[in-house]
Amino acid sequence: MAEHHHRIRVYLASAILLLAVINTGIAAENLSQQKLTSRILQNEIVKEVNENPNAGWIAAFNDRFANSTVAEFKRLLGVKPTPKNEFLGVPVVSHDISLKLPKEFDARTAWSQCSSIGRILDQGHCGSCWAFGAVESLSDRFCIKYNMNISLSVNDLLACCGFLCGQGCNGGYPISAWRYFKHHGVVTEECDPYFDNTGCSHPGCEPAYPTPKCVRKCVSGNQLWRESKHYGVSAYKVRHGPQDIMAEVYKNGPVEVAFTVYEDFAHYKSGVYKHITGANIGGHAVKLIGWGTSDDGEDYWLLANQWNRSWGDDGYFKIKRGTNECGIEHGVVAGLPSDRNVFNGINTSDDVLVSSF
Protein backbone atom coordinates (compact mmCIF):
# COMPACT_ATOMS: atom_id res chain seq x y z
CA MET A 1 0.00 0.00 0.00
CA ALA A 2 2.73 2.43 1.02
CA GLU A 3 4.67 1.53 -2.09
CA HIS A 4 1.60 2.06 -4.19
CA HIS A 5 1.16 5.54 -2.73
CA HIS A 6 4.80 6.25 -3.30
CA ARG A 7 4.49 5.27 -6.94
CA ILE A 8 1.47 7.52 -7.39
CA ARG A 9 3.32 10.38 -5.78
CA VAL A 10 6.34 9.88 -8.04
CA TYR A 11 4.03 9.71 -11.05
CA LEU A 12 2.25 12.92 -10.03
CA ALA A 13 5.54 14.68 -9.43
CA SER A 14 6.80 13.75 -12.91
CA ALA A 15 3.54 14.85 -14.47
CA ILE A 16 3.76 18.23 -12.72
CA LEU A 17 7.37 18.62 -13.77
CA LEU A 18 6.51 17.77 -17.39
CA LEU A 19 3.66 20.29 -17.42
CA ALA A 20 5.96 22.91 -15.98
CA VAL A 21 8.56 22.34 -18.68
CA ILE A 22 5.95 22.54 -21.41
CA ASN A 23 4.48 25.70 -19.95
CA THR A 24 7.56 27.82 -19.73
CA GLY A 25 8.97 29.86 -22.56
CA ILE A 26 12.58 29.33 -21.58
CA ALA A 27 13.96 26.11 -22.95
CA ALA A 28 17.18 25.81 -24.90
CA GLU A 29 17.57 24.06 -28.21
CA ASN A 30 19.37 20.73 -28.37
CA LEU A 31 22.79 21.87 -29.59
CA SER A 32 25.13 19.48 -31.38
CA GLN A 33 28.47 18.48 -29.87
CA GLN A 34 30.19 20.27 -32.71
CA LYS A 35 28.26 23.41 -31.94
CA LEU A 36 29.01 23.24 -28.21
CA THR A 37 32.77 23.04 -28.76
CA SER A 38 32.84 25.88 -31.30
CA ARG A 39 33.56 29.50 -30.26
CA ILE A 40 30.61 31.60 -29.15
CA LEU A 41 31.91 34.76 -30.85
CA GLN A 42 31.71 34.61 -34.65
CA ASN A 43 32.69 37.03 -37.40
CA GLU A 44 29.60 36.09 -39.39
CA ILE A 45 27.29 37.17 -36.57
CA VAL A 46 29.07 40.51 -36.10
CA LYS A 47 28.84 41.06 -39.84
CA GLU A 48 25.20 40.05 -40.14
CA VAL A 49 24.08 42.35 -37.30
CA ASN A 50 26.21 45.35 -38.25
CA GLU A 51 25.19 45.16 -41.91
CA ASN A 52 21.50 45.02 -41.02
CA PRO A 53 20.16 48.60 -41.16
CA ASN A 54 17.16 47.59 -39.03
CA ALA A 55 19.11 45.84 -36.28
CA GLY A 56 19.15 48.86 -33.95
CA TRP A 57 22.28 47.65 -32.16
CA ILE A 58 26.01 47.17 -32.70
CA ALA A 59 27.73 43.79 -32.43
CA ALA A 60 31.37 43.26 -31.47
CA PHE A 61 33.84 40.75 -30.10
CA ASN A 62 33.33 41.25 -26.35
CA ASP A 63 36.53 40.54 -24.40
CA ARG A 64 34.57 38.70 -21.73
CA PHE A 65 33.96 35.81 -24.15
CA ALA A 66 37.09 36.14 -26.29
CA ASN A 67 38.09 32.53 -25.71
CA SER A 68 34.78 30.96 -24.70
CA THR A 69 33.13 28.00 -26.37
CA VAL A 70 29.36 27.81 -26.82
CA ALA A 71 29.29 25.27 -23.96
CA GLU A 72 31.14 27.66 -21.59
CA PHE A 73 28.82 30.50 -22.52
CA LYS A 74 25.78 28.29 -22.09
CA ARG A 75 26.83 27.42 -18.54
CA LEU A 76 26.30 31.05 -17.49
CA LEU A 77 22.66 30.92 -18.60
CA GLY A 78 21.37 29.52 -15.35
CA VAL A 79 17.62 30.00 -15.52
CA LYS A 80 16.00 26.59 -15.42
CA PRO A 81 12.34 26.04 -16.30
CA THR A 82 10.55 26.73 -13.02
CA PRO A 83 8.54 23.78 -11.67
CA LYS A 84 4.92 24.81 -11.63
CA ASN A 85 4.43 24.18 -7.92
CA GLU A 86 7.02 26.90 -7.15
CA PHE A 87 4.38 29.40 -8.27
CA LEU A 88 1.64 28.01 -6.00
CA GLY A 89 0.41 30.85 -3.83
CA VAL A 90 2.76 33.38 -5.46
CA PRO A 91 0.78 36.58 -6.05
CA VAL A 92 0.79 38.43 -9.37
CA VAL A 93 1.18 42.15 -8.72
CA SER A 94 -0.36 44.78 -10.97
CA HIS A 95 -0.42 48.55 -10.60
CA ASP A 96 -2.91 51.38 -10.95
CA ILE A 97 -2.96 52.20 -14.66
CA SER A 98 -3.61 55.86 -13.91
CA LEU A 99 -0.14 56.17 -12.34
CA LYS A 100 1.71 58.78 -14.38
CA LEU A 101 5.07 57.40 -15.49
CA PRO A 102 7.98 59.34 -16.98
CA LYS A 103 9.01 58.67 -20.60
CA GLU A 104 12.47 57.84 -19.39
CA PHE A 105 13.62 56.38 -16.09
CA ASP A 106 16.98 55.29 -14.72
CA ALA A 107 17.06 53.91 -11.16
CA ARG A 108 20.72 54.97 -10.85
CA THR A 109 19.79 58.65 -11.04
CA ALA A 110 16.37 58.33 -9.38
CA TRP A 111 18.06 56.95 -6.24
CA SER A 112 21.57 58.32 -6.68
CA GLN A 113 22.29 57.80 -2.96
CA CYS A 114 22.23 54.02 -3.59
CA SER A 115 25.58 52.95 -5.01
CA SER A 116 24.53 49.29 -5.40
CA ILE A 117 22.16 50.16 -8.27
CA GLY A 118 25.03 51.09 -10.59
CA ARG A 119 27.29 48.23 -9.69
CA ILE A 120 28.28 45.73 -12.38
CA LEU A 121 29.20 42.35 -10.92
CA ASP A 122 30.70 39.19 -12.39
CA GLN A 123 29.18 35.74 -11.97
CA GLY A 124 32.47 34.06 -12.93
CA HIS A 125 31.97 30.62 -14.50
CA CYS A 126 28.93 29.67 -12.45
CA GLY A 127 25.33 29.49 -13.72
CA SER A 128 24.23 31.74 -10.85
CA CYS A 129 22.47 34.49 -12.82
CA TRP A 130 19.16 33.53 -11.17
CA ALA A 131 20.75 34.39 -7.80
CA PHE A 132 22.54 37.56 -8.96
CA GLY A 133 19.42 39.12 -10.49
CA ALA A 134 17.54 38.53 -7.24
CA VAL A 135 20.19 39.53 -4.70
CA GLU A 136 21.18 42.66 -6.60
CA SER A 137 17.58 43.84 -6.92
CA LEU A 138 16.90 43.14 -3.25
CA SER A 139 20.04 45.07 -2.16
CA ASP A 140 18.85 48.06 -4.21
CA ARG A 141 15.39 47.81 -2.70
CA PHE A 142 16.83 47.87 0.83
CA CYS A 143 18.67 51.06 -0.01
CA ILE A 144 15.62 52.65 -1.62
CA LYS A 145 13.35 51.82 1.28
CA TYR A 146 15.68 52.27 4.26
CA ASN A 147 18.29 54.69 2.89
CA MET A 148 21.27 52.42 3.52
CA ASN A 149 24.06 51.12 1.29
CA ILE A 150 24.09 47.35 1.46
CA SER A 151 25.40 44.42 -0.60
CA LEU A 152 23.66 41.16 0.09
CA SER A 153 25.27 37.77 -0.44
CA VAL A 154 24.78 35.81 -3.65
CA ASN A 155 26.79 33.05 -2.01
CA ASP A 156 24.28 32.53 0.82
CA LEU A 157 21.43 32.05 -1.68
CA LEU A 158 23.50 29.97 -4.10
CA ALA A 159 24.92 27.63 -1.48
CA CYS A 160 22.16 27.43 1.12
CA CYS A 161 18.85 27.43 -0.76
CA GLY A 162 19.61 23.94 -2.07
CA PHE A 163 17.29 22.02 -4.36
CA LEU A 164 14.38 24.34 -3.54
CA CYS A 165 16.09 26.91 -5.75
CA GLY A 166 17.31 24.40 -8.35
CA GLN A 167 20.90 23.28 -8.76
CA GLY A 168 23.14 26.14 -7.65
CA CYS A 169 25.82 26.83 -10.25
CA ASN A 170 24.00 24.53 -12.67
CA GLY A 171 21.01 26.85 -12.70
CA GLY A 172 17.99 27.78 -10.61
CA TYR A 173 14.58 29.43 -10.40
CA PRO A 174 14.32 33.22 -9.95
CA ILE A 175 11.03 33.14 -8.00
CA SER A 176 12.49 30.65 -5.50
CA ALA A 177 15.27 33.12 -4.69
CA TRP A 178 12.66 35.66 -3.57
CA ARG A 179 10.85 33.02 -1.56
CA TYR A 180 14.17 32.22 0.16
CA PHE A 181 14.56 35.90 1.14
CA LYS A 182 11.12 35.79 2.71
CA HIS A 183 11.52 32.53 4.61
CA HIS A 184 15.25 32.36 5.38
CA GLY A 185 16.66 35.84 4.74
CA VAL A 186 20.03 36.49 3.14
CA VAL A 187 23.24 37.61 4.88
CA THR A 188 25.51 40.42 3.66
CA GLU A 189 28.23 40.02 1.05
CA GLU A 190 30.69 41.00 3.76
CA CYS A 191 29.57 38.03 5.87
CA ASP A 192 29.60 35.52 3.01
CA PRO A 193 31.49 36.77 -0.08
CA TYR A 194 31.05 35.32 -3.57
CA PHE A 195 34.69 34.96 -4.52
CA ASP A 196 36.93 33.95 -1.68
CA ASN A 197 40.13 32.06 -1.08
CA THR A 198 38.48 28.82 -0.09
CA GLY A 199 36.58 28.51 -3.35
CA CYS A 200 37.78 29.78 -6.69
CA SER A 201 39.42 33.16 -6.83
CA HIS A 202 38.37 35.54 -9.56
CA PRO A 203 37.38 34.93 -12.33
CA GLY A 204 36.59 31.44 -11.14
CA CYS A 205 37.89 27.93 -11.74
CA GLU A 206 38.27 26.46 -15.19
CA PRO A 207 36.30 24.91 -16.61
CA ALA A 208 33.51 25.30 -14.06
CA TYR A 209 32.80 26.93 -10.75
CA PRO A 210 31.29 24.28 -8.47
CA THR A 211 28.32 25.21 -6.28
CA PRO A 212 29.83 26.48 -3.02
CA LYS A 213 29.14 24.59 0.21
CA CYS A 214 26.65 26.05 2.65
CA VAL A 215 28.66 26.92 5.74
CA ARG A 216 26.29 29.31 7.61
CA LYS A 217 29.14 31.19 9.22
CA CYS A 218 30.39 34.70 8.48
CA VAL A 219 34.00 34.86 7.26
CA SER A 220 34.67 37.56 9.83
CA GLY A 221 34.66 36.22 13.36
CA ASN A 222 32.85 39.13 14.96
CA GLN A 223 29.77 38.86 12.74
CA LEU A 224 26.93 36.49 13.44
CA TRP A 225 25.26 34.69 10.55
CA ARG A 226 21.84 34.95 12.13
CA GLU A 227 22.14 38.68 12.80
CA SER A 228 23.46 39.38 9.32
CA LYS A 229 20.28 38.00 7.72
CA HIS A 230 18.13 40.48 5.81
CA TYR A 231 14.60 39.41 4.97
CA GLY A 232 11.95 39.97 2.35
CA VAL A 233 8.31 40.41 3.30
CA SER A 234 6.96 39.24 -0.05
CA ALA A 235 7.82 37.34 -3.23
CA TYR A 236 5.73 37.99 -6.30
CA LYS A 237 5.46 37.97 -10.07
CA VAL A 238 4.78 41.22 -11.87
CA ARG A 239 1.90 41.13 -14.31
CA HIS A 240 2.93 40.75 -17.96
CA GLY A 241 3.08 43.97 -19.86
CA PRO A 242 5.25 47.08 -19.96
CA GLN A 243 2.99 49.36 -17.89
CA ASP A 244 2.98 47.14 -14.82
CA ILE A 245 6.71 46.48 -15.03
CA MET A 246 7.47 50.19 -15.33
CA ALA A 247 5.21 51.06 -12.39
CA GLU A 248 6.84 48.37 -10.25
CA VAL A 249 10.35 49.68 -10.94
CA TYR A 250 9.24 53.29 -10.49
CA LYS A 251 7.64 52.61 -7.11
CA ASN A 252 9.82 49.93 -5.57
CA GLY A 253 13.11 49.76 -7.47
CA PRO A 254 14.89 47.30 -9.79
CA VAL A 255 13.34 43.91 -10.58
CA GLU A 256 14.71 40.55 -11.67
CA VAL A 257 13.86 39.50 -15.22
CA ALA A 258 14.48 36.27 -17.13
CA PHE A 259 14.72 36.01 -20.91
CA THR A 260 15.93 33.75 -23.70
CA VAL A 261 19.50 34.25 -24.88
CA TYR A 262 20.40 33.65 -28.53
CA GLU A 263 23.93 33.50 -29.93
CA ASP A 264 23.84 37.08 -31.16
CA PHE A 265 23.34 38.41 -27.59
CA ALA A 266 26.91 37.39 -26.65
CA HIS A 267 28.07 39.98 -29.24
CA TYR A 268 26.01 42.92 -27.89
CA LYS A 269 28.01 46.15 -27.65
CA SER A 270 25.52 49.04 -27.71
CA GLY A 271 22.11 50.15 -28.94
CA VAL A 272 18.72 48.53 -28.44
CA TYR A 273 19.03 44.74 -28.71
CA LYS A 274 16.56 42.54 -30.52
CA HIS A 275 17.17 39.01 -31.69
CA ILE A 276 18.57 38.97 -35.22
CA THR A 277 20.42 35.70 -35.70
CA GLY A 278 21.71 32.54 -34.04
CA ALA A 279 20.40 29.63 -32.01
CA ASN A 280 18.61 29.67 -28.66
CA ILE A 281 21.31 28.92 -26.07
CA GLY A 282 19.40 29.17 -22.79
CA GLY A 283 17.59 31.24 -20.16
CA HIS A 284 19.33 34.13 -18.39
CA ALA A 285 18.38 36.40 -15.47
CA VAL A 286 19.49 40.01 -14.90
CA LYS A 287 18.41 43.21 -13.16
CA LEU A 288 16.10 45.68 -14.90
CA ILE A 289 16.78 49.28 -13.82
CA GLY A 290 14.91 51.56 -16.20
CA TRP A 291 13.50 52.41 -19.60
CA GLY A 292 13.47 55.05 -22.33
CA THR A 293 13.27 55.69 -26.07
CA SER A 294 16.34 55.80 -28.33
CA ASP A 295 17.18 58.59 -30.79
CA ASP A 296 15.81 56.29 -33.51
CA GLY A 297 12.46 56.17 -31.71
CA GLU A 298 12.90 52.63 -30.39
CA ASP A 299 11.42 51.99 -26.91
CA TYR A 300 13.81 50.08 -24.67
CA TRP A 301 14.40 48.55 -21.25
CA LEU A 302 17.67 49.32 -19.48
CA LEU A 303 19.36 46.42 -17.68
CA ALA A 304 22.48 45.58 -15.69
CA ASN A 305 24.09 42.27 -16.60
CA GLN A 306 26.64 40.48 -14.37
CA TRP A 307 29.25 39.71 -17.02
CA ASN A 308 31.65 42.41 -15.84
CA ARG A 309 32.25 45.71 -17.65
CA SER A 310 34.10 44.27 -20.65
CA TRP A 311 30.83 42.86 -21.97
CA GLY A 312 28.24 45.06 -23.66
CA ASP A 313 27.84 48.76 -22.95
CA ASP A 314 30.12 48.96 -19.90
CA GLY A 315 28.26 45.93 -18.49
CA TYR A 316 24.77 47.26 -19.28
CA PHE A 317 22.41 46.61 -22.18
CA LYS A 318 19.18 47.86 -23.67
CA ILE A 319 16.52 45.61 -25.17
CA LYS A 320 13.40 46.41 -27.18
CA ARG A 321 10.44 47.34 -24.94
CA GLY A 322 6.75 46.64 -25.50
CA THR A 323 6.95 43.51 -27.67
CA ASN A 324 8.03 40.92 -25.09
CA GLU A 325 11.38 40.60 -26.86
CA CYS A 326 12.97 37.23 -25.98
CA GLY A 327 10.21 36.73 -23.38
CA ILE A 328 11.61 39.50 -21.16
CA GLU A 329 8.21 40.94 -20.19
CA HIS A 330 6.87 37.57 -19.06
CA GLY A 331 9.53 36.66 -16.52
CA VAL A 332 9.52 39.52 -14.01
CA VAL A 333 9.78 38.73 -10.29
CA ALA A 334 10.50 40.77 -7.17
CA GLY A 335 9.66 41.25 -3.50
CA LEU A 336 9.76 43.94 -0.84
CA PRO A 337 12.38 44.22 1.92
CA SER A 338 11.59 43.73 5.60
CA ASP A 339 12.84 45.98 8.43
CA ARG A 340 13.60 42.89 10.55
CA ASN A 341 17.28 43.11 11.65
CA VAL A 342 17.77 46.31 9.66
CA PHE A 343 17.92 48.67 12.61
CA ASN A 344 19.98 46.33 14.75
CA GLY A 345 23.72 46.81 14.76
CA ILE A 346 24.33 44.35 11.98
CA ASN A 347 28.01 43.82 12.65
CA THR A 348 28.48 42.74 16.24
CA SER A 349 26.55 40.67 18.70
CA ASP A 350 27.00 43.45 21.28
CA ASP A 351 25.09 45.90 19.09
CA VAL A 352 22.34 43.33 18.71
CA LEU A 353 22.10 42.84 22.44
CA VAL A 354 21.80 46.55 22.99
CA SER A 355 19.15 47.05 20.36
CA SER A 356 17.02 44.16 21.51
CA PHE A 357 16.27 45.84 24.80
Ligand SMILES: *[C@@H]1O[C@H](CO)[C@@H](O)[C@H](O)[C@H]1NC(C)=O
Ligand atom coordinates in the same frame (compact mmCIF):
# COMPACT_ATOMS: atom_id res chain seq x y z
C1 LIG B 1 19.52 15.81 -28.45
O1 LIG B 1 20.84 15.53 -28.00
C2 LIG B 1 21.09 14.18 -27.70
C3 LIG B 1 22.51 14.02 -27.19
O2 LIG B 1 23.05 15.19 -26.72
C4 LIG B 1 20.87 13.36 -28.96
O3 LIG B 1 21.09 11.98 -28.68
C5 LIG B 1 19.45 13.56 -29.48
O4 LIG B 1 19.27 12.87 -30.69
C6 LIG B 1 19.16 15.03 -29.69
N1 LIG B 1 17.76 15.20 -30.03
C7 LIG B 1 17.33 16.01 -31.00
C8 LIG B 1 15.86 16.09 -31.18
O5 LIG B 1 18.09 16.65 -31.70
Ligand SMILES: *[C@@H]1O[C@H](CO)[C@@H](O)[C@H](O)[C@H]1NC(C)=O
Ligand atom coordinates in the same frame (compact mmCIF):
# COMPACT_ATOMS: atom_id res chain seq x y z
C1 LIG C 1 42.53 34.35 -25.22
O1 LIG C 1 43.53 33.38 -25.52
C2 LIG C 1 44.70 33.95 -26.03
C3 LIG C 1 45.63 32.80 -26.47
O2 LIG C 1 45.56 31.72 -25.57
C4 LIG C 1 45.33 34.84 -24.95
O3 LIG C 1 46.52 35.43 -25.46
C5 LIG C 1 44.33 35.94 -24.58
O4 LIG C 1 44.84 36.72 -23.54
C6 LIG C 1 43.00 35.35 -24.18
N1 LIG C 1 42.04 36.43 -24.02
C7 LIG C 1 41.27 36.53 -22.92
C8 LIG C 1 40.37 37.73 -22.87
O5 LIG C 1 41.26 35.72 -22.01
Ligand SMILES: *[C@@H]1O[C@H](CO)[C@@H](O)[C@H](O)[C@H]1NC(C)=O
Ligand atom coordinates in the same frame (compact mmCIF):
# COMPACT_ATOMS: atom_id res chain seq x y z
C1 LIG D 1 35.90 42.15 -13.62
O1 LIG D 1 37.01 41.51 -14.23
C2 LIG D 1 38.28 41.92 -13.74
C3 LIG D 1 39.35 41.28 -14.58
O2 LIG D 1 39.18 39.91 -14.67
C4 LIG D 1 38.37 41.58 -12.26
O3 LIG D 1 39.60 42.01 -11.72
C5 LIG D 1 37.22 42.23 -11.51
O4 LIG D 1 37.24 41.84 -10.16
C6 LIG D 1 35.88 41.84 -12.13
N1 LIG D 1 34.79 42.53 -11.48
C7 LIG D 1 34.00 41.93 -10.58
C8 LIG D 1 32.91 42.79 -10.02
O5 LIG D 1 34.11 40.78 -10.24
Ligand SMILES: *[C@@H]1O[C@H](CO)[C@@H](O)[C@H](O)[C@H]1NC(C)=O
Ligand atom coordinates in the same frame (compact mmCIF):
# COMPACT_ATOMS: atom_id res chain seq x y z
C1 LIG E 1 26.34 55.14 -0.21
O1 LIG E 1 27.72 55.28 -0.51
C2 LIG E 1 28.03 56.38 -1.35
C3 LIG E 1 29.50 56.32 -1.70
O2 LIG E 1 30.28 56.05 -0.61
C4 LIG E 1 27.64 57.67 -0.64
O3 LIG E 1 27.93 58.78 -1.46
C5 LIG E 1 26.15 57.62 -0.32
O4 LIG E 1 25.78 58.76 0.40
C6 LIG E 1 25.81 56.38 0.48
N1 LIG E 1 24.37 56.28 0.61
C7 LIG E 1 23.73 56.08 1.76
C8 LIG E 1 22.25 55.95 1.68
O5 LIG E 1 24.30 55.99 2.84
Ligand SMILES: *[C@@H]1O[C@H](CO)[C@@H](O)[C@H](O)[C@H]1NC(C)=O
Ligand atom coordinates in the same frame (compact mmCIF):
# COMPACT_ATOMS: atom_id res chain seq x y z
C1 LIG F 1 29.53 48.48 13.41
O1 LIG F 1 29.08 49.24 12.30
C2 LIG F 1 28.97 50.63 12.55
C3 LIG F 1 28.37 51.32 11.34
O2 LIG F 1 28.02 50.40 10.35
C4 LIG F 1 30.36 51.18 12.86
O3 LIG F 1 30.28 52.56 13.13
C5 LIG F 1 30.94 50.45 14.05
O4 LIG F 1 32.26 50.88 14.29
C6 LIG F 1 30.94 48.94 13.82
N1 LIG F 1 31.38 48.28 15.04
C7 LIG F 1 32.33 47.34 15.03
C8 LIG F 1 32.70 46.79 16.36
O5 LIG F 1 32.85 46.94 14.00
